[in-house]
Amino acid sequence: MTADSPVVARGIVNQFGDHVVHDGIDLTVRPGEILSIVGGSGSGKTVLLNSLIGLHTPTRGDIRLLGEPLRQASRKTEMALRNRIGVVFQQGALFSAFTVLENVAFPLSELHTLPLALQRELAQLKIHMVGLSTSDANKLPAEISGGMRTRVALARALALDPELLFLDEPTSGLDPVSAELFVELISSLRTALDLTVVMVTHDLYTLTALSDRIAVLADRNVVALGTPEEVMAHPHPFIQSYFRTLRDFPSVEGA
């Protein structure tokens, strides 16, 4: 199981000055699953995600991404890895001087192997896939709404058909209908493309509808890891209060 797990983290410690954010986190992502990371604000979800994708080097601990140990990775393997993972940042992180179409086509053009027409078609395909219309394709990031920005970021992350997708609060700017579309999109993409997804989300609907497993970050560690039912039954006080709304309004779960 561990051998072909796309992400394996062992003993991750993250510390900023005296502030210990993570204290020895172990986390294994299984191939083809959708793993959600939840936790309170400031519990270190973004830092953990950044560590997993190699943007932030943890103070201690080792991470294997698609079989490559990140600490020893040469520049070349790291670059090759980048083409196999897609990341959607919490704020979108679109290139502000590029139009939507250019943002999505950018990773494709950087391959230097695809003809221009194909790059554009692929980009338009991804833009359409995430539910944006062609008329949005020529707008600049500053001219589209927050939820649209999230979707453009997703389209850009999907441009290279990655095996592994990291999402930091992908549905936070979406209305419920778009969030549902997003859930459908991710679950159909994962069957079509064998995607493995690691996502941070606060949205209980997305969480219960998509997650195969949930990891709960609290007290600087993963306090619970398992299927949504297992996690919701966990006695940890944070988990109990986190999912209270779901128990009080069970209809949400059935949605």
Added chain:
Amino acid sequence: MIGEPLSDQSAMALTLLKSDGVAALSGRLDIQTVPALRALLPDLRDLPLDLTQASDLDSAAALVLWEHWGGSLPETVRLTSKQSTIFDYIRATPAASLHAYPTVRELRARRAPQHHWGTVARGLLVTLGQLVLDLVYFAAHPARWPLKETSAACYRSGVTALPITVVVGFLIGIVLSYLSSLTLRDFGAESFLPLVMGVGVLRELGPLLTAIVLAGRSGSAITASLGAMRLTQELDALAVLGISHSRRLVVPRAVALAVMTPLLVVCTNIAALAGGMLSGWAELDLTPAAYLLGLKNDVATVHLIIGVFKSLVFGATIAVVSCYFGLSGRPNTQSLATQTTRSVVLSISAIIVLDAFFAVLFKDLS
């Protein structure tokens, strides 16, 4: 059966097998093998295609095939269910959207907000007018004055510029004095060196040099920082808090530059005159004592006053121009770069034009 592996790397291998009038693609069919796939397309022609042996099919490869088939999926293609999901996505995208891309004109209209000179002139005038109104307001409400911001701006735009302006002044002083010495010696007019240096530096070179250096380093910094605030929506945050951009951002910077430029000019003048003194000593054997005495007796105070007044106007000009370009940018990195360039170019041009204007205005004061 004909099989021809296209790439040495086994991971990249994409193989076309033809048998019984059916073409079968096997190996990886993804974005990495798209060039290989495109090379195979002429071979495929209209043969029924079997993709079930291909290990991967991603949207890039699927799109290449889709286009090869002329934008549809032939009945004869054999696909796995995963593969047909990908074609479902492509089918769901209207061909018009798939092939839509912007014309150059559309892109240009969006990318470069063409600033007409009229717009710029009007914007500068509005910024200046608002600045004057706000100064009046602050004169009436001195307690509201953004003191810390002004002090920080003085430090950033003025104090940290001191080393570079002094060094530039000193070097130019040496050069000017050396070149003048050569000519003065030919006419036996060595004793005029202090006069030449005094008038040239105090009235003209000191203010001009300092202002140009400041436009390059402090003006560009102001435009870039205000432009970045537009990018990160900090300007919007200020606006919704009901805080005026002009009062909180422009006034402190303008006041700081208007105050600091004359002070810097005095330092630049001292450095330039000192450079001139050294050079005169070496070249003309003019002792420092004689040089200083010459400065005191021959150079009228009015030159210093004119120079300092000009530098005050230069400082305010730099501030108004760089604040205007900083605040009027659009929220993207390209605009930030363009606005910064424009700000520096216009500041320096404005300084030189103003300097010429002052030369005419003050021609009788000497």
